Amino acid sequence: MSEPHRAVASFAEVRALMRALPGPDLEAGTRAAQREAQLTKPAGALGRLEELVQWLSTWQARHPPVLARPRSCVFAGNHGVAARGVSAYPAAVTAQMVQNFIRGGAAVNQLCKTFDADLRVYEMALERPTRDFTSAPAMEEDECVRAMAYGMMAVEPGLDVLCLGEMGIGNTTSAAALCLALFGGAAGDWTGPGTGVAGAALDRKVAVVQAGVERHGFHLAGAGPADPLAVLCCVGGHELAAIAGAILAARLARTPVVLDGFACTAAAAVLFSLDRHALDHCVVAHVSAEPGHRRLLDRLGKAALLDLGMRLGEASGATLALALLRAAVACHCGMATFGEAGVSGKAG
Amino acid sequence: MSEPHRAVASFAEVRALMRALPGPDLEAGTRAAQREAQLTKPAGALGRLEELVQWLSTWQARHPPVLARPRSCVFAGNHGVAARGVSAYPAAVTAQMVQNFIRGGAAVNQLCKTFDADLRVYEMALERPTRDFTSAPAMEEDECVRAMAYGMMAVEPGLDVLCLGEMGIGNTTSAAALCLALFGGAAGDWTGPGTGVAGAALDRKVAVVQAGVERHGFHLAGAGPADPLAVLCCVGGHELAAIAGAILAARLARTPVVLDGFACTAAAAVLFSLDRHALDHCVVAHVSAEPGHRRLLDRLGKAALLDLGMRLGEASGATLALALLRAAVACHCGMATFGEAGVSGKAG
Numbered sequence: 001m002s003e004p005h006r007a008v009a010s011f012a013e014v015r016a017l018m019r020a021l022p023g024p025d026l027e028a029g030t031r032a033a034q035r036e037a038q039l040t041k042p043a044g045a046l047g048r049l050e051e052l053v054q055w056l057s058t059w060q061a062r063h064p065p066v067l068a069r070p071r072s073c074v075f076a077g078n079h080g081v082a083a084r085g086v087s088a089y090p091a092a093v094t095a096q097m098v099q100n101f102i103r104g105g106a107a108v109n110q111l112c113k114t115f116d117a118d119l120r121v122y123e124m125a126l127e128r129p130t131r132d133f134t135s136a137p138a139m140e141e142d143e144c145v146r147a148m149a150y151g152m153m154a155v156e157p158g159l160d161v162l163c164l165g166e167m168g169i170g171n172t173t174s175a176a177a178l179c180l181a182l183f184g185g186a187a188g189d190w191t192g193p194g195t196g197v198a199g200a201a202l203d204r205k206v207a208v209v210q211a212g213v214e215r216h217g218f219h220l221a222g223a224g225p226a227d228p229l230a231v232l233c234c235v236g237g238h239e240l241a242a243i244a245g246a247i248l249a250a251r252l253a254r255t256p257v258v259l260d261g262f263a264c265t266a267a268a269a270v271l272f273s274l275d276r277h278a279l280d281h282c283v284v285a286h287v288s289a290e291p292g293h294r295r296l297l298d299r300l301g302k303a304a305l306l307d308l309g310m311r312l313g314e315a316s317g318a319t320l321a322l323a324l325l326r327a328a329v330a331c332h333c334g335m336a337t338f339g340e341a342g343v344s345g346k347a348g
Numbered sequence: 349m350s351e352p353h354r355a356v357a358s359f360a361e362v363r364a365l366m367r368a369l370p371g372p373d374l375e376a377g378t379r380a381a382q383r384e385a386q387l388t389k390p391a392g393a394l395g396r397l398e399e400l401v402q403w404l405s406t407w408q409a410r411h412p413p414v415l416a417r418p419r420s421c422v423f424a425g426n427h428g429v430a431a432r433g434v435s436a437y438p439a440a441v442t443a444q445m446v447q448n449f450i451r452g453g454a455a456v457n458q459l460c461k462t463f464d465a466d467l468r469v470y471e472m473a474l475e476r477p478t479r480d481f482t483s484a485p486a487m488e489e490d491e492c493v494r495a496m497a498y499g500m501m502a503v504e505p506g507l508d509v510l511c512l513g514e515m516g517i518g519n520t521t522s523a524a525a526l527c528l529a530l531f532g533g534a535a536g537d538w539t540g541p542g543t544g545v546a547g548a549a550l551d552r553k554v555a556v557v558q559a560g561v562e563r564h565g566f567h568l569a570g571a572g573p574a575d576p577l578a579v580l581c582c583v584g585g586h587e588l589a590a591i592a593g594a595i596l597a598a599r600l601a602r603t604p605v606v607l608d609g610f611a612c613t614a615a616a617a618v619l620f621s622l623d624r625h626a627l628d629h630c631v632v633a634h635v636s637a638e639p640g641h642r643r644l645l646d647r648l649g650k651a652a653l654l655d656l657g658m659r660l661g662e663a664s665g666a667t668l669a670l671a672l673l674r675a676a677v678a679c680h681c682g683m684a685t686f687g688e689a690g691v692s693g694k695a696g
Binding site: 307311345 | 387388389390391392393394395396397436437438440441444445447448451452453454455457458459461462463543544637653654655656657658659660664668671672674675678679681682683684688689690691692693694
């Protein structure tokens, strides 16, 4: 069913994989729709739960869809730009939270337990943050490609769904810079409180985002659209590149993906900017309280499943949305049909 | 912790219970807030999951909140007004769906299994529908009170949360009439497709709602506000009266309530119209695709937890929202504090 992902060693190889993305399995989708129409409920009455079943079947390339092996992945990276005072928390918190994930004390641990997902935490050279992107490219190409390849490794064959998230003090700054470079607008459109900055600290964060994007010559008047992989390199981060790699590998392995909040979706937007169909196998779990996220989802044409004012990252929203997937699959696979139940159909 | 509910034999006794509603346990709420502030996440980062923990603690009157015994209740009733062609399905479907619930073939069965809730189905004299409310009161007072008392019986002591829902061909017509009589506006504001009527059939449904409310003299120019219990009697239904009774009994038993969609919330609105604090122990699971529901939630000042385009009833949305309660309690009770995890707090 799924082929092992291939590692990548250069942007040229990433681009080659992007040209070979498998499409949807429309036949599996048709079988899902056919069964859905026979279940004991008015057509469409389960709303987006029905849409989720359709999506899972189509991108798992099978019907009925299966949720026996869901995995939540948290990629953790450190950001040089954190030294610019853009976060309410010190950079040491990234490593401390990784230890918290390992010991089972974070929100995502409780959510994985509640909804029966396997949790994997990927610590990405936390002692070597990316460079401060206001003064140099955050990563060189080889560093960025290594991070993408690392993310691709998270996608083993046989996973039924992949919930992706991140941890990294400073990464909403990086995510805002990615969005500004990829989509334009004003730095303030994409920059929000993150872990909780406000006032002068938020103004500083906006200025840092603006300075970073200008420093690398993205989104200048008269310039053409930026190369998305160059944007990822210059203002991204290790964990964000890994997420992009994981999304790509999941597509190749026919594993549907659930995206988390702003930073995770910004990483995904790099692939979208390379190919507008690159995220067709992804749903967005929730719209974050981080204001740039709603704007970003509009650009991607994605409607989030949940809107609960969450802004924690660490795959917490994605893992929570797994509950909706479980509900959708349980209804689709377990409900009786009109015929089986002896329930009359629609009159007239 | 919880006292057994008392049965009621008259509207006067219902009104007496309404005057003795227990309030929130603010001390339990304070303890929830104190723990929440110490957990390893930025303050507020779990959004409405934090609000749910606060609400559960306050209305269970204990901290930590417990979800060991959640129950989903489906009340089923038949409506004389169904003979007016207001539904896409024949009235026989109410009883057929009850059999489907009993055999485990409906959506709510799968959702209860997925989120580990006890399911109870209450069949309310399906062979004796309420009267067609365009020509007579749907129920007499004693019939309405019996239905409320029946709903109160669903609330055993010791339940941790009660998810309420309904099944009844014709009951979105009854719900629309309840809303029009209680809140005013135009019949078309409150009347929607229900199980799927459109065009001339929908026009007929609007006319039936208007005729019913006029027939009983509610919401006439110059008339004062209608007595909510008289409204329930005249245009309600057995299952809707039972839901109102269950909500009231749950309040007395300190059992928080999760309301389902439009018909369920319309039943709850009867209590709200008697006392604006009568639903403080309730959350609304989801906003239904039935257009009147959003308008009704605005009137009640309630923000739904989910917005997934569902419109099935049968407690399906309420049981799905149980997933959010489980997530909220798991995070609140299972997460490490900053101190336990050795994670640095907010800088500065």
